[in-house]
Amino acid sequence: MDWTHVQQNWVAYIPRILTRWPDLEEDEVLATDGDLDRFVTYLSVATSQSVEEARDETRAWATGEEPSDVKMDPWRDNERISDSARNIHVGEDVYSDDKDFGDDATAEPPVGRAAS
Template identity: 50%
Template sequence: MKWHHVQDNWSAFLDAIMDRWPDADEAELEEIDGDQRSFIAYVAEMTGQSVADAREEIRDWLTGELPSDVVMDPRHDNQSIALSSKYIPEGEDEYDDDARFGDG
């Protein structure tokens, strides 16, 4: 994943951050609010690492999966629907209600 995923969905990442860095303080993380430099500095200070080592640790963490709260964000659903329009016959709106197909 890229940092912009984290930055744009900071609150959804808090649990994943707390899992990875159990000593992190949630209130301090909320203040960081997705700012990458602040987060790197915070991890370095919290773990006693150099900034370079903290940056590398965060880079390794970013290779993981997106939290389900981020994946399930309605913005992603709407984007997927819009991208599916190339499979919709001409004249049909991809945002139409498909209740008649049982997906209510």
């Protein structure tokens, strides 16, 4: 995949990066803001390897699969939705009530009217 695409969707790639390199600090990865050179430099320091080795690892990683929330299109919706099941924690009921998010008790405003 093109690194420009990775940089434009950097936040969506963070979980995949941390899965590949679990010793990296999430805040530090976010701070690179998807800049390839900054990320490769950080990766080389964090993993105690040369910049070229880190660049090779990054290239190999970038040839992998895109996260399912990066690109949705009507032709691949079912595939992407199925892929997103990997992000559901063990024991979580996908059909359970969302009351823990705190918005279930709030009534939806009628269509065409602003909430007060």
